[in-house]
Amino acid sequence: MATAWQAEPVPDARLLVLDEALAAELGLDAAWLRSPDGVGLLVGTTVPAGAVPVAQAYSGHQFGGFSPQLGDGRALLLGELIDAGGRLRDLHLKGSGRTPFARGGDGLAAVGPMLREYVVSNAMHALGVPTTRSLAVVATGRTVSRETPLPGAVLARVAESHLRVGSFQYARATGDVDLLRRLADHAISRHHPGAAEAEQPYLALFEAVVGAQASLIARWMLVGFVHGVMNTDNMTISGETIDYGPCAFMDAFDPATVYSSIDHGGRYAYGNQPVVAEWNLARLAEAILPLLHNDDEQAVALAVEALGGFRRQYDAAWSAGMRAKLGLSSGVDQAVVSPLVDEMLVLLQADHVDHTSFFRTLAVAGRGDAEPVRRLFADLATIDDWVTRWRALGPDADAMDQVNPLYIPRNHLVEEALSAATDGDLGPFERLLEAVAAP
Numbered sequence: 001m002a003t004a005w006q007a008e009p010v011p012d013a014r015l016l017v018l019d020e021a022l023a024a025e026l027g028l029d030a031a032w033l034r035s036p037d038g039v040g041l042l043v044g045t046t047v048p049a050g051a052v053p054v055a056q057a058y059s060g061h062q063f064g065g066f067s068p069q070l071g072d073g074r075a076l077l078l079g080e081l082i083d084a085g086g087r088l089r090d091l092h093l094k095g096s097g098r099t100p101f102a103r104g105g106d107g108l109a110a111v112g113p114m115l116r117e118y119v120v121s122n123a124m125h126a127l128g129v130p131t132t133r134s135l136a137v138v139a140t141g142r143t144v145s146r147e148t149p150l151p152g153a154v155l156a157r158v159a160e161s162h163l164r165v166g167s168f169q170y171a172r173a174t175g176d177v178d179l180l181r182r183l184a185d186h187a188i189s190r191h192h193p194g195a196a197e198a199e200q201p202y203l204a205l206f207e208a209v210v211g212a213q214a215s216l217i218a219r220w221m222l223v224g225f226v227h228g229v230m231n232t233d234n235m236t237i238s239g240e241t242i243d244y245g246p247c248a249f250m251d252a253f254d255p256a257t258v259y260s261s262i263d264h265g266g267r268y269a270y271g272n273q274p275v276v277a278e279w280n281l282a283r284l285a286e287a288i289l290p291l292l293h294n295d296d297e298q299a300v301a302l303a304v305e306a307l308g309g310f311r312r313q314y315d316a317a318w319s320a321g322m323r324a325k326l327g328l329s330s331g332v333d334q335a336v337v338s339p340l341v342d343e344m345l346v347l348l349q350a351d352h353v354d355h356t357s358f359f360r361t362l363a364v365a366g367r368g369d370a371e372p373v374r375r376l377f378a379d380l381a382t383i384d385d386w387v388t389r390w391r392a393l394g395p396d397a398d399a400m401d402q403v404n405p406l407y408i409p410r411n412h413l414v415e416e417a418l419s420a421a422t423d424g425d426l427g428p429f430e431r432l433l434e435a436v437a438a439p
């Protein structure tokens with residue numbers, strides 16, 4: 001499922017940004033990473049002795065249609081390293097040149113999108129959302145042809161692994177059940193070791209992935225994150241967010257929010273994300289059916305039952321998260337909280353209220369000054385009534401400020417920062433990064 005491959009030479013490597021804290025976590029010396037050899041590692045042209053970079057194969061459902069042969073078309077797994085905490089991590093490059101999986105693509109990446117992945121993954125990590133991490137972005141000095149010529153870049157990123165739902169679809173499509181089993185064993189030992197102890201380890205693996213994704217997607221929804229391309233090749237087995245493309249944080253609350261210009265049907269709209277995740281997990285279940293039971297019908301029954309856990313766990317994680325966002329203690333009856341939350345979502349949508357600002361100004365209302373939150377709404381009588389009923393439940397405003405971010409990477413600021421960076425000015429990008437790192 002991988003082929004040894006090398007990065008393309010880089011004409012004029014220039015380090016644009018390096019996460020020194022992450023480097024330290026990985027046991028890598030930041031000063032060395034800034035040296036020519038270090039930058040060579042970050043673009044894949046200087047590989048440590050004994051390391052064999054590979055391009056990985058995977059399949060995937062893209063916007064609902066199955067592509068049997070995707071894989072790392074412009075990416076390389078440089079290798080694995082053991083971090084300072086003893087965890088095994090993947091070091092991976094994106095934009096490092098064409099591979100045998102490139103199909104029609106040029107194998108390259110532009111500065112703007114790689115910096116977007118850098119800043120948004122940083123924000124997600126700072127918000128406590130499981131995510132692949134960005135170690136560095138290096139400008140290559142090469143021009144990349146998109147609608148216009150753009151400066152090229154390589155992103156170095158770190159992940160628990162790059163196993164995807166699409167990796168299992170690939171193994172299944174080979175027809176080699178032994179390969180599928182070895183992949184599942186690898187996923188168990190790397191990500192969900194508890195499953196090895198279960199009576200049915202492969203079913204337990206599936207349940208663990210369902211649980212990890214239910215929790216992940218609930219976190220996305222609570223911070224207003226829209227992934228944009230939830231294809232099955234962009235969904236991890238570890239439960240980390242991966243592959244930041246046309247992603248963004250929603251401003252005005254609206255389930256129909258979409259940022260991808262190619263998502264015409266709104267398949268990956270904000271409000272659809274839980275349903276899509278469940279759909280993707282159904283594809284994972286299909287891929288591993290031969291491991292679940294010798295009898296097809298029984299295998300399907302087991303998978304369906306396990307998949308049913310997604311809704312339950314998602315709802316529980318989302319409800320608990322929303323209760324925290326509203327500063328309500330566990331002592332308040334869920335039968336009171338649920339209808340209040342449902343009403344709130346209707347009000348937010350009706351008045352196009354900013355999702356992030358709402359929860360911050362609501363905490364101010366919790367301290368006695370409702371004016372800032374009132375200013376977000378047109379229908380004052382209704383929000384006044386809602387706030388009065390919410391305050392009667394005794395919300396803890398300080399606890400709210402611990403979970404509701406003040407700073408998210410707002411899309412218009414991201415766009416501004418990326419376009420300045422593309423023109424050679426990293427100032428706005430660095431300021432944005434500083435803000436979202438302490439949200």
Ligand code: AMP
Nearest residue numbers: 070071072073074102105106107108243
């Ligand atoms: P993504 O939308 O980034 O998740 O990529 C989907 C698939 O297209 C993956 O197989 C990528 O490796 C491949 N791909 C995307 N962009 C390029 C490119 N510029 N050159 C080669 N392959 C690419």
Ligand code: MG
Nearest residue numbers: 233234242243
């Ligand atoms: Mg991808």
